[in-house]
Amino acid sequence: MSDIKFGITLYSFSTEYIHEKLDLEGVLRKARDMGYKGVEIIPAQMAPEYPYLSDEWINELKGLLDKYELEPICWSAYIDMGIRSDRDLTEEEIIQYTVNDMIYAKKAGFQMVRTQHAISPAIFRKMIPYCKQLDMKLTIEMHHPHHPEVEVWKEYFEIMKGEGKGYLGYVIDFSIYQTMPHQLYLNQALEFGCRPDKLEEIIALHQKKEDTSLKIAAAEQGDFNEIEKHTALEMFGKFSAPAKISQIKDTIDCCFYIHGKFYYLDNDDHDPCIPFEELMKELRDLGYKGYIASEYEGHHFDYTVDSEEQLRHFIALNTKLLEA
């Protein structure tokens, strides 16, 4: 038995939410009906008053979480560095947004805010007193294209293990372990004008064990149309350098939450894109205690896929792996 629990980010229901098939109450009811307990919300997505939230709306959210007996786990905040056309956000602005999110999250009953890499080590450190004052955890998501080798993360881990211990942490997003393009991506490539045989050729090239620069040269010189070249370069760029699962152990003590990211599953047994078998084994063996949020993200690529069915495959697959 492990202490790992599966939760859900409401973001998984983006298709249903933006197409107005489910509203906030609808996605919460659906999460409850599917058997989930712990939930994550993205207020920039589901709070109509964002970024300045009233107590009235926060109480409405709290009421719905109570009604459906859901546990508020993670409040997902953004560092929208590029809001302005003339410059990036200043330190004061980043602090303002981040502290506001921590206050709203606290009021809504959440104990953790997820923020993003752009917060910077200096500001991250400055958040420690606010975390202590509000008794809140603040975490940075490690999301593709970032990975543990990116320089700034060394500094982040130092802060998390040092003066921010217990309050500052990180969220692993499984996107950093993706090795292959998913089916919805491939379908879209065909829809945008890739010829099927050429797409096969690109995938074969991607799977070759040779240097990425050689693959890029082959794609540029090959008999490919513009969209095929674009697809090849995107595929080699995105999926050629997955993070090492063996590195998780070095920072597992700072990992407060996990995004169980996935894009498309057509069965309960295996995903050719993200190595769930190795991930679940490693997390269980390391004694990770906490939530893995089911995070379906195929909605970027195809609005006709049923999110609930995707989530059911995810839970079946990973529950089997954890119990194996």
Place this chain on the structure above:
Amino acid sequence: MDFQAYNKIFICKDEIKNITVKDAVIGYEFKIKYPSYRGTFLSCIEALSFQVDGVEIPKEDVYFCLNNKQFLLDELKDCFKEYWFVRDKATIQVRKAGGISSGKHTVNAFLKHRVPYTGYFGEYLVLDSNVTETLVAE
């Protein structure tokens, strides 16, 4: 390519309506939503333009209405405190004496928008949403 499926919500299927003042028809309006999974700040809109029945609408004839306010297209880049909630429809008002004829019309909307949290290694992701729909005028 990320974000592409969200273009399906960009142009709303609502009817095109003529705008009348007393007996005068001064223009028409239709609705759009922000094509993403979350909302954005209006200042992240880098370009927005429309064609109706293949004819480009001059930008000075377009008013962008959201949050109970009306904006010129040239004002959007400065609106860093205006948030476009992902389920809110913006009304696009087009000034045109006589309005639009009833029946089907082809509407094209083109949006260039910056995704403000994407600067992982410097540059922000700037997306194009270019969508054409057939809408019906009342």
